[in-house]
Amino acid sequence: MAQCHKFQDLEETGEALVGFINSSQPDKLTRVKDEHQALFDQHVETTNTVTQILKDLAQIEETVGQRLLDMEEEKKRREMELESLEEQLRQCTAKSQITDSELQFLQRELESLRNTEHELEAIQNEVDEDTTEVIPSAVYVAQVYYLITKIKWEYDTPPNILKGVHYGADLATPINLDTSTRCRSDVSDQLWSFISTEW
Template structure:
């Protein structure tokens, strides 16, 4: 009887130890689950933020495409008319302008009947009237 009681007591102690070990393991798993849940919530929040950012960027891209299309349409309408005006000015004045100059410098060549005359005028050093008079002096009045 004593042996049975001893075996039963040891079994009970072993079971209690196993229960404590399993309780400790369960507590550890619950803590790990809590950490993983927090990480998951953080990741979900980051995903939602990134999705909103992506949608915002897509909207911005669509707006930029619309603006680019509008600029392209405006450019195709404006440039031909600007080219036409430049061609008319050349036909009247016979002056070909250099466009890659400083803002205050007028450079070009006047193609007169006899010879080509270079033009290089610093507009900051002269009045607008003087510049205009010098340029109009190149234009032939004979029609």
């Protein structure tokens, strides 16, 4: 608005200058010329000032715009980091829950194994007690059977195999019977056949 007004002043001054030239008054012409030069100089200075202000404003706008873009980029980066951390937290929480479940399962298994171990120890103690009582009598019975039957049995055979040696008066006879293929009475008869009826 002020610049428009100055241009109007310049026009008026120019018209006054033309009028003074026409009136041929050298002192007024010089004064008008000086005023015109001063106005022109002021116009140039104002133009330079406005141009510099516009340049500074454009520079400020560019700087502010760049800072705004940088801040938007930083905001996006922070949001991505936050999402990544939230995802890691979710995964860690899930893993922690799975680990807790596995730990509880293993603790139950350990407790069960300890109970089983205690039961086995109790059974072993019972077996040890029974063994100390039964083995001497079992040895005695086996010795009595041997004295009567003269048959020495092998005890590390499968359950359905009877294996041993009958020590007769003149001859040792091996015994190897599969009880799964023969009836019990046949097996019994064959074993009794080794026993001498002479007393």
